[in-house]
Amino acid sequence: MAEFDLLITDGNLPDGQVGDIGIVKDRIAAIGDLSGSTAARVIDAAGDLVSPPFVDPHFHMDATLSYGTPRINASGTLLEGIALWGELKQIATVDQMVERALAYCDWAVSQGLLAIRSHVDTCDDSLKGVEAMLQVRETVKPYLDLQLVAFPQDGFLRDPTAKANTLRALDMGVDVVGGIPHFERTMEDGRASVRELCEIAAERGLLVDMHCDETDDPLSRHVETLAYEAQRLGLQGRVNGSHLTSMHSMDNYYVSKLLPLMAEAGLSAVPNPLINIVIQGRHDSFPKRRGLTRVKEMQSHGITVGWGQDCVRDPWYPLGTADMLDVAFMGLHVAQMTSPAEMRQCFEMATTESAKILHLEGYGLYEGARASLVILDAGDAIEAIRLRPARLAVISKGRVVSETPRADARLDLPGRPAGVRRRHHHAN
Numbered sequence: 001m002a003e004f005d006l007l008i009t010d011g012n013l014p015d016g017q018v019g020d021i022g023i024v025k026d027r028i029a030a031i032g033d034l035s036g037s038t039a040a041r042v043i044d045a046a047g048d049l050v051s052p053p054f055v056d057p058h059f060h061m062d063a064t065l066s067y068g069t070p071r072i073n074a075s076g077t078l079l080e081g082i083a084l085w086g087e088l089k090q091i092a093t094v095d096q097m098v099e100r101a102l103a104y105c106d107w108a109v110s111q112g113l114l115a116i117r118s119h120v121d122t123c124d125d126s127l128k129g130v131e132a133m134l135q136v137r138e139t140v141k142p143y144l145d146l147q148l149v150a151f152p153q154d155g156f157l158r159d160p161t162a163k164a165n166t167l168r169a170l171d172m173g174v175d176v177v178g179g180i181p182h183f184e185r186t187m188e189d190g191r192a193s194v195r196e197l198c199e200i201a202a203e204r205g206l207l208v209d210m211h212c213d214e215t216d217d218p219l220s221r222h223v224e225t226l227a228y229e230a231q232r233l234g235l236q237g238r239v240n241g242s243h244l245t246s247m248h249s250m251d252n253y254y255v256s257k258l259l260p261l262m263a264e265a266g267l268s269a270v271p272n273p274l275i276n277i278v279i280q281g282r283h284d285s286f287p288k289r290r291g292l293t294r295v296k297e298m299q300s301h302g303i304t305v306g307w308g309q310d311c312v313r314d315p316w317y318p319l320g321t322a323d324m325l326d327v328a329f330m331g332l333h334v335a336q337m338t339s340p341a342e343m344r345q346c347f348e349m350a351t352t353e354s355a356k357i358l359h360l361e362g363y364g365l366y367e368g369a370r371a372s373l374v375i376l377d378a379g380d381a382i383e384a385i386r387l388r389p390a391r392l393a394v395i396s397k398g399r400v401v402s403e404t405p406r407a408d409a410r411l412d413l414p415g416r417p418a419g420v421r422r423r424h425h426h427a428n
C-alpha cells in the first residue's frame, strides 16, 4: 500500500525552499525531502510554484455575474452602482443568484481560489440573497470555504428595516457582522452604526468586517471609531476595515495618529485595488487621486493587510476573472510595491495574509495542515504575479479539483526557438 494518496514532488515553495508534499486523505502528512516514498498519484512540480490556495477576503457573491442587468452603470460611481443593485435585487430570484454564484465558484476553483469572504445584502425584507448564499455556502463546502458577512448595504440606521433584517440574517447563520458607516446619513449616524454593530458582534462572538470610508472624503474617519470599538470591546484581531480609501486623501498628521491606534486595536485592512482604482477619484478633474488606501504604511505598523477582489461582472465593475493574481498585480502597481520583498508581500496578501483575516483553520503548507494548494506555471511568487499563469493543478482537501495545461506559444521565426514560455528567473 502506498504511503501517500497524493505526492507532489520538487515544488518551489513560496518561501524559496524546494520540497515534496505528501498528502493522506485531506491533510498534508509530510513535507520536505520525500524521495523514495510511494503514492497512489504523483504530480511532478519540478520548477513550478506550489502555494497554499488563494484567499479572497472581500467579495460580493450575491451580485456577481449580473453585469448589464437591468442596465449598466453609466457614471461608474459607487452610488450609481448601489442604486443599480437596488433595482437588480428587486427582480433577481433566489435560483438566479444561486446559479450565478455557483458559476463564479467554478471560476474561482479553476484559479486556485479556495476561500472567499462574501458580503451579502441584508436590506431586503425577503432576504433572498441571504437564502441564496446560505444555499451556495452549503453546496460548495466540500471544496471551497465561503464565509458570509451580513451587509446592510442601504445603511444599518438609514434603511428603516436594515437592523431587523441584519439580525435575522445572523440568526439564519450568516458568519460575520458587516456595515457601511460612510453611507449613513450623517457622521454621527455612521459612528453610531459602527458602535452598535461591533456590540452585536461582541455579544454573539462573531468577527466584524465593514465597508469603511469607501470615499475620497478625507474627513470620513469611521476607521477611527472602528479601531476604538474593537479595542473597547476586546475584539483585537477580529475586526477588519474594508476599502479604507479615504485614508488615501487624509491629512498626514492625522494618519500618524490613526495608524498606531489601528495597530493597537488589532484591526486588519482589505483594500480592493481593481475596484478602488476604477471607482475612486471620479469626482476629481486633474490630478486624479488613486484612492487606494495606505498599504505599505499600514504594514510598517504591523497591521495585517489582504487584497480583495470585491466585484466581478456586476453593477460596480464590468471585468474580473476570479484571479487573485490580477488583484495583486493591480495592487502592486497602485501601491508602488516594486522591491523584491514588497512584490513577495503582494503574493502573501493574496494568500496567507488574507487567510489570517478570515481565521481559516489549517491553512498553509505544514504537516497537519489541510491539503489544499495550487501549482502554478511560474517559478516563484513574483513570477506568478508577473505572468498570472495557468493553475496547473488545484488541490482542495486532498482532491485534485481542477487542472489546466501549460499555455506555451509555438513560434515560427527564422533562427529562433520553436516555442516560448515567457518564464524568466528572478535574482532574489
Ligand SMILES: [Zn+2]
Pocket (backbone or CB within 6 Å): 058, 059, 060, 119, 211, 310
Ligand atoms: Zn465591497
